[in-house]
Amino acid sequence: MAFRALGRPEDAEADALAALLVSAIDEVDGRGLLMHVTVSDDLARYFIVTPPANSARVQDLRAAASIRFQTLYGDSDARWHLVADWQAAEPFLACAVPRRVSAALEQAVAATRGCLISVTPEFAGAWNRVRKQLGADAWIATLNGRVLTLGLVGAAPKARLVSVRTLVLPEPVPPLAWLREQIARMALLDNVVPPSILFVQGEPLEAWQGGGAAFTASGREAMSVRWIRSGVRVKSRDKRTGSRVGSTAGALASRFASRITSGRSTS
Incomplete structure (x- = not known):
């Protein structure tokens, strides 16, 4: 129970x-x-x-x-x-x-x-379930009400969790473009590459559905959000290195x- x-x-x-x-x-x-x-x-x-x-x-x-x-x-x-x-x-x-x-x-x-x-x-439960399937191109987050707890994954020298940050969502729920901006800012602060995929455990938000066709100024495909249920494992290998996140x-x-x-x- x-x-x-x-x-x-x-x-x-x-x-x-x-x-x-x-x-x-x-x-x-x-x-x-x-x-x-x-x-x-x-x-x-x-x-x-x-x-x-x-x-x-x-x-x-x-x-x-x-x-x-x-x-x-x-x-x-x-x-x-x-x-x-x-x-x-x-x-x-x-x-x-x-x-x-x-x-x-x-x-x-x-x-x-x-x-x-x-x-x-x-967040620890979500991380422990998916860490072996995540690559450096994907981060994991949990959504509880209007609070997003984010696990930032870095690629060097090997893919690992480098930081856990909290993001409070404003009212009303902001669009996916806003989330991408916040993620890019966090990545810059921790000197890691922004993810192409953000796996989120929580109640799905309509404002963050889709959005996979956008591209960044550098020509890289913009981050998309994938929703996961509690207890469900995901698969995501780093497209650049093929590595998976370590055991932290x-x-x-x-x-x-x-x-x-x-x-x-x-x-």
């Missing part, structure tokens, strides 16, 4: 949020079931960590991630569950979710006599789940 947190859980204490989750479980007759939980991206914080030179221990990587978190968000990670696909030789994706959210999940599952199998931040963040979701279910600290 999968469900998402309701209301504004970032403003709720663990007990109050647990009560909301128990009600949600009861509404779908979910007591006593195995549960796979998806955490909305508006509750998660994603960032890329560059490992220190000559890192020899996981503790060194954890320290680097903690410092990176504090630098980006101006806050200690003490109140966050922070997990990552720890890599000593290359930059890696890290993700943090508020501890009150994980505590509420534990309480709600215990109260309903269920079993928490996995806890997966939304491959185990992030399962590691997050193991920390939550065991109740151990992850910071």
Whole structure:
């Protein structure tokens, strides 16, 4: 069974949020079931960590991630569950979710006599499903309401996730040309080539349908959007190099789940 947190859980204490989750479980007759939980991206914080030179221990990587978190968000990670696909030789994706959210999940599952199998931040789940099929000519994104969480993929020295950025859509929904401009700007900031395909997991937007016939000023075919459903894998090889995206963040979701279910600290 999968469900998402309701209301504004970032403003709720663990007990109050647990009560909301128990009600949600009861509404779908979910007591006593195995549960796979998806955490909305508006509750998660994603960032890329560059490992220190000559890192020899996981503790060194954890320290680097903690410092990176504090630098980006101006806050200690003490109140966050922070997990990552720890890599000593290359930059890696890290993700943090508020501890009150994980505590509420534990309480709600215990109260309903269920079993928490996995806890997966939304973008991390999408990335883990499609990363092996993506080439450097394609990026992945999740759409939650009006918030687009984008995974930027770079090609050198090998295709890998180089950044995760958030884009808030204005009202009304802007056209595909606007999205292409925003993507091109992000690519410039991170010194990567804009994608020819953007795979988006979420509710399809009519304004972003089609658009494959446009071309950029350099004569390159303009980016198109392809919509994917949760749990569906995609195939996209880099037309230039034939390479596929590397393994960064491959185990992030399962590691997050193991920390939550065991109740151990992850910071």
